[in-house]
Amino acid sequence: MAKQSKPEKTPRGSGNGLSRRDFLKGTGAAVSAGVLVTEDLLRAQGQRTGPVVGPGPVPITLRINGQPRQLTVEPRTTLLDALRNHLDLTGAKKVCDRGTCGACTVHLDGRAIYACTMLAIDAARGQEITTIEGLAPPEQLHPVSAAFVEHDAQQCGFCTPGFVMAAVAYLRQNPNPTYEQVTHALGGNLCRCGTYMGVRHAVVEAAMRGKGGRS
Amino acid sequence: MQAFEYAEPKTLNEALGLLSSRWGETEVLAGGTDLLSLMKNYVATPKRVVNLKRIAELRGIAEDSEGLRIGALTTVQELLEDQHLARFPALTTAAEGITSPQIRNMGTVGGDLCQRPRCWYFRNGFGLLARDAQGRALVPEGDNRYHAILGNEGPAYFVSASSFGPPLIALGARVRIAGPSGTREIPVAEFFVIPRNENEREIALRPNEILTEVILPATARELHNATYEVRQREFLDWPLATASVALELRERQIRRASVVLGHVAPIPWPALSATALLEGKTLTEEIAAQAGEQAVAAARPLSKNRYKVQLARVAVKRALLAAAQGGA
Numbered sequence: 001m002a003k004q005s006k007p008e009k010t011p012r013g014s015g016n017g018l019s020r021r022d023f024l025k026g027t028g029a030a031v032s033a034g035v036l037v038t039e040d041l042l043r044a045q046g047q048r049t050g051p052v053v054g055p056g057p058v059p060i061t062l063r064i065n066g067q068p069r070q071l072t073v074e075p076r077t078t079l080l081d082a083l084r085n086h087l088d089l090t091g092a093k094k095v096c097d098r099g100t101c102g103a104c105t106v107h108l109d110g111r112a113i114y115a116c117t118m119l120a121i122d123a124a125r126g127q128e129i130t131t132i133e134g135l136a137p138p139e140q141l142h143p144v145s146a147a148f149v150e151h152d153a154q155q156c157g158f159c160t161p162g163f164v165m166a167a168v169a170y171l172r173q174n175p176n177p178t179y180e181q182v183t184h185a186l187g188g189n190l191c192r193c194g195t196y197m198g199v200r201h202a203v204v205e206a207a208m209r210g211k212g213g214r215s
Numbered sequence: 216m217q218a219f220e221y222a223e224p225k226t227l228n229e230a231l232g233l234l235s236s237r238w239g240e241t242e243v244l245a246g247g248t249d250l251l252s253l254m255k256n257y258v259a260t261p262k263r264v265v266n267l268k269r270i271a272e273l274r275g276i277a278e279d280s281e282g283l284r285i286g287a288l289t290t291v292q293e294l295l296e297d298q299h300l301a302r303f304p305a306l307t308t309a310a311e312g313i314t315s316p317q318i319r320n321m322g323t324v325g326g327d328l329c330q331r332p333r334c335w336y337f338r339n340g341f342g343l344l345a346r347d348a349q350g351r352a353l354v355p356e357g358d359n360r361y362h363a364i365l366g367n368e369g370p371a372y373f374v375s376a377s378s379f380g381p382p383l384i385a386l387g388a389r390v391r392i393a394g395p396s397g398t399r400e401i402p403v404a405e406f407f408v409i410p411r412n413e414n415e416r417e418i419a420l421r422p423n424e425i426l427t428e429v430i431l432p433a434t435a436r437e438l439h440n441a442t443y444e445v446r447q448r449e450f451l452d453w454p455l456a457t458a459s460v461a462l463e464l465r466e467r468q469i470r471r472a473s474v475v476l477g478h479v480a481p482i483p484w485p486a487l488s489a490t491a492l493l494e495g496k497t498l499t500e501e502i503a504a505q506a507g508e509q510a511v512a513a514a515r516p517l518s519k520n521r522y523k524v525q526l527a528r529v530a531v532k533r534a535l536l537a538a539a540q541g542g543a
Contacts, residue, residue, distance in 0.1 A: 051222065051223075053220065053222070054218065054219060054220045054221045055218035055219050056218075075218075075219060075264065076219060076254070078251070097255065098255065099248050099252060099317070099318065099321075100451055102317060105317060112317050112320060113317050114248075114321065116251075117247055117248055117321065118247055118251070119221075119244070119247065119251070119264075122244070122247070122266055125223070125269070170316065187315055187449070187451065188316050188451065190451065
């Protein structure tokens with residue numbers, strides 16, 4: 001594990017973190033973890049009755065694709081980094097890392113969320129996490145994934161797992177959507193190649209086949 | 216992201232005991248859709264993060280004699296799915312305007328009110344008031360295309376990012392706030408403030424307080440209400456200008472009116488002169504257009520955002536016409 005005083009040992013997707021950090025030098029961004037607790041915080045801590053953990057690594061259990069997975073992460077580790085860097089589940093992609101592109105979409109208790117914008121420790125409260133890897137048995141395609149292939153709904157493919165996860169979550173709520181409704185339902189996902197037409201047709205067709213909601 | 220301590224208190228009192236009385240030392244985590252990005256960009260560098268999600272009393276929507284109580288942890292999607300919302304199209308439109316399903320599933324009502332401004336100077340480390348090393352304001356001469364056209368005499372030029380602030384103010388809602396010495400309740404209109412210096416915030420919350428619920432008064436359900444949003448991109452973005460209105464109508468005559476602009480000022484902006492113009496009138500397209508004119512009469516656009524004046528003017532007109540058509 002990374003030492004507390006060092007930046008977390010994870011790739012920084014867009015490079016934004018590093019450049020902004022340099023940019024922000026002098027604003028206290030580089031304060032090391034060793035001197036975190038100030039007098040004020042200690043006073044507040046005196047009143048507490050709940051446990052405070054971190055900033056160092058904390059053992060947690062994530063329920064992923066039906067299995068409990070134990071890992072040790074710092075509280076600052078996002079669910080996305082936990083999946084990709086600690087559990088080798090690399091289906092959810094790290095692109096913007098700021099909750100604005102959807103490439104990291106996973107399901108939390110059946111609802112689509114951005115894994116980059118949730119702390120792993122926050123997802124360790126018993127919620128069921130489903131990733132693209134858990135959507136269908138190994139070597140098989142979920143009907144929505146199969147419809148993506150048939151409709152050529154991807155080019156570079158980097159956004160595809162996020163689109164599939166968003167679509168599957170939506171089809172569970174609305175198994176019979178219009179093209180317009182699918183457009184809105186996928187409003188939280190971006191594709192820089194511009195495959196939106198194929199994606200929407202794929203989702204409508206998966207729904208029409210009546211397979212979309214089941215995994 | 217800078218490392219931090221983390222706590223998941225189960226009660227409000229435990230949570231309050233974990234918060235610092237100074238801004239920046241501790242942060243409250245609800246949906247996290249704003250906080251995590253702020254922390255990744257080192258704009259927020261808390262030493263401790265207090266997650267509210269285990270606190271049951273902050274959840275749920277319930278109606279009692281006072282009105283409709285919306286727990287601060289209610290997600291945008293839960294709000295949209297609630298049957299009570301049918302009476303409040305002004306809120307429905309605002310919630311639907313948060314166009315990413317993932318954000319709606321994660322983001323909370325309380326978090327919408329407490330989110331930090333989207334001003335790109337603030338988000339890039341120049342501070343809430345966006346000044347250079349010599350203390351000069353960067354926005355008036357800079358790229359201010361998304362900045363304020365009202366309430367922008369300085370030192371604040373950003374716009375309030377809240378989607379729910381304008382409709383809640385139009386509907387006369389209040390917020391309940393818990394702090395170390397008890398709870399207080401204030402109108403949502405007083406929750407938003409224009410900071411005068413870099414040590415102040417854009418909301419009336421103190422660092423060791425927690426917003427616990429929003430209360431829509433029972434009288435609000437009698438109001439014809441609507442929100443109209445003008446946006447540049449259909450998805451994944453904040454609107455450029457919005458108007459939320461609430462009208463007490465008898466036949467088509469306006470007894471009382473409330474018009475609040477969004478995304479055009481450092482706070483949701485009550486258009487008082489438009490309100491005054493509307494009262495006693497019968498709502499026609501012409502009167503709605505006049506109200507729009509009044510609402511932006513005091514606008515003082517910056518070098519690159521004159522277009523927002525027209526957007527706000529039209530938003531007021533269209534929101535008024537939508538409210539008059541809708542039932543109460």
